[in-house]
Amino acid sequence: MIIVYANYGNNMRKIRTKAQMKIQQMAFMLMAVTLFFILVGMFALVWRFSGLKSSAVELEERNAMLLVTKLANSPEFSCGNSFGGTKINCIDADKVINLKVNINDYIGFWGKGVSNIKVETVYPINERIDCTLKNYPDCSVIDLFEKGIQGTATWNFVSICRKATDEMGVYDRCDLGKLYVYTNEEQE
Amino acid sequence: MFIQMKNKNKRAQDKKQAFSLHSKRAQEEMIGFALIIVIVAVILLVFIGFSLTRESDRVESYEVESFIQAVMQHTSDCRDNLERLPVQNLILKCRSNEICIDNRNTCDVLKETLEEIMSESWKIGDTPVIGYNLSIIMENQQVMSINAGNKTNNFKGSLQKLPHDIEVLLNVYY
Numbered sequence: 001m002i003i004v005y006a007n008y009g010n011n012m013r014k015i016r017t018k019a020q021m022k023i024q025q026m027a028f029m030l031m032a033v034t035l036f037f038i039l040v041g042m043f044a045l046v047w048r049f050s051g052l053k054s055s056a057v058e059l060e061e062r063n064a065m066l067l068v069t070k071l072a073n074s075p076e077f078s079c080g081n082s083f084g085g086t087k088i089n090c091i092d093a094d095k096v097i098n099l100k101v102n103i104n105d106y107i108g109f110w111g112k113g114v115s116n117i118k119v120e121t122v123y124p125i126n127e128r129i130d131c132t133l134k135n136y137p138d139c140s141v142i143d144l145f146e147k148g149i150q151g152t153a154t155w156n157f158v159s160i161c162r163k164a165t166d167e168m169g170v171y172d173r174c175d176l177g178k179l180y181v182y183t184n185e186e187q188e
Numbered sequence: 189m190f191i192q193m194k195n196k197n198k199r200a201q202d203k204k205q206a207f208s209l210h211s212k213r214a215q216e217e218m219i220g221f222a223l224i225i226v227i228v229a230v231i232l233l234v235f236i237g238f239s240l241t242r243e244s245d246r247v248e249s250y251e252v253e254s255f256i257q258a259v260m261q262h263t264s265d266c267r268d269n270l271e272r273l274p275v276q277n278l279i280l281k282c283r284s285n286e287i288c289i290d291n292r293n294t295c296d297v298l299k300e301t302l303e304e305i306m307s308e309s310w311k312i313g314d315t316p317v318i319g320y321n322l323s324i325i326m327e328n329q330q331v332m333s334i335n336a337g338n339k340t341n342n343f344k345g346s347l348q349k350l351p352h353d354i355e356v357l358l359n360v361y362y
Contacts, residue, residue, distance in 0.1 A: 021214065025218075039232075069254070090261060122308055123262070125308055156254045157254040157255040158258055159258040168267075176309065
């Protein structure tokens with residue numbers, strides 16, 4: 001007769017320990033996988049939002065440039081055909097100085113949002129002198145509404161042209177300048 | 189009785205061996221998992237590093253485009269028999285190596301004018317601009333270059349094409 005001793009209690013303890021270890025392993029794995037996906041998600045979000053920011057800045061810049069370009073090419077400012085052919089982003093300074101004289105007739109003409117328009121010569125370098133009919137063209141800034149900085153400024157490079165004279169007679173002179181448009185959202 | 193004891197000892201030894209094998213396998217699994225995590229982390233780091241340091245493409249800028257257009261229309265102080273030459277015509281005269289009416293070389297006047305315009309328009313230090321590079325390319329060869337400040341990966345630029353295969357390229361670095 002053979003007597004077999006079976007110690008089930010010990011075996012059960014071992015099985016339980018093994019199961020606990022497996023559960024721990026799975027939990028650890030789940031946590032790691034979740035963490036990994038969270039990191040990947042965050043990275044993707046940051047990537048996506050950085051692209052959005054640059055496109056928003058680009059769009060904003062484009063809109064600002066379009067506003068200024070639209071204004072520069074409007075009949076009140078543009079050179080037209082006065083300086084040898086059609087030029088884009090070209091401002092006739094002689095027109096603008098006359099516009100400044102009659103600016104009271106143009107209040108609200110560019111919409112209530114536009115609070116000021118300024119034309120400034122960048123090159124050749126001049127002392128910063130505000131233009132009036134008396135000192136024109138020996139000046140560098142034509143401040144149309146004489147309100148200075150009001151609201152948000154958007155600007156673009158333009159060519160500021162006028163008829164000038166030297167020892168050889170009258171000639172077309174174009175300088176490098178900036179056209180500023182100040183917009184005030186509260187006034188809109 | 190002796191046989192029973194011997195069998196019991198053998199079973200115990202077998203179990204011990206089996207447990208040791210299981211434990212070894214679990215350790216191997218954990219090492220494998222850690223290895224995978226490390227590899228994934230390294231790949232991620234390489235990817236992030238690559239995306240941060242890669243050379244950015246030139247962003248077309250309306251501001252720079254308008255600037256080049258305005259510069260091309262600027263009237264220089266170089267005169268030929270007919271008129272004071274705008275910068276665009278000065279570039280064309282420089283290409284054919286002509287001189288101004290006062291015997292100055294058109295290329296010298298062009299370089300001098302562009303240097304002054306650039307330094308006045310893109311002031312380094314006062315503004316976010318930290319550098320610029322203006323190049324004039326004729327027939328795929330750079331014939332003039334005006335640089336200042338430092339070059340970075342964050343820049344805006346524009347290319348203006350002129351007649352006779354001439355290109356004016358400006359990059360402004362921020």
